[in-house]
Amino acid sequence: SERIQEAGTEVVKAKAGAGSATLSMAMAGARFAFSLIRALNGEQGVVECAYVRSDETEAKYFSTPILLGANGVEKNLGMGTLSEYEQQLLVAALPELQKNIKKGEDFVLKA
Numbered sequence: 001s002e003r004i005q006e007a008g009t010e011v012v013k014a015k016a017g018a019g020s021a022t023l024s025m026a027m028a029g030a031r032f033a034f035s036l037i038r039a040l041n042g043e044q045g046v047v048e049c050a051y052v053r054s055d056e057t058e059a060k061y062f063s064t065p066i067l068l069g070a071n072g073v074e075k076n077l078g079m080g081t082l083s084e085y086e087q088q089l090l091v092a093a094l095p096e097l098q099k100n101i102k103k104g105e106d107f108v109l110k111a
Contacts, residue, residue, distance in 0.1 A: 039068035052076065057090065059097045 003010070011024060032048050039046040046068040054062040056079055065077040082090065 036068055036072070039074075040070060040072075042070060044069075047077065057094060059094055060101055062097075 007024075032050065035046050035048045047065050048068060049063055050066050050073070051061055051063040052066060052073060053060060054064060054076055056062045056064055056076070064079055066073050067075040067077060
């Protein structure tokens with residue numbers, strides 16, 4: 001949705017110029033790290049969303065729920081069933097996503 005796309009901007013506006021949305025990103029990173037540690041230590045059923053290499057769409061990478069385990073990513077749980085509206089949004093987003101993936105890959109290859 002547009003609100004999700006503009007979430008970072010919404011946080012900055014709410015803070016009235018007193019900062020950015022970096023705390024949200026830090027919290028997401030910490031949550032994922034703690035979940036991964038729990039899974040690596042043998043806890044079963046640990047699920048987090050992550051942007052990973054994927055066959056879910058035409059894009060090489062996509063964010064979906066993943067099952068974490070002793071070996072890291074055990075299984076990509078996929079997107080589930082999308083509504084017609086969500087399917088349209090996905091189709092509209094893929095070209096830009098693929099451009100960004102290519103840009104990131106090109107950057108890494110130059111480094």
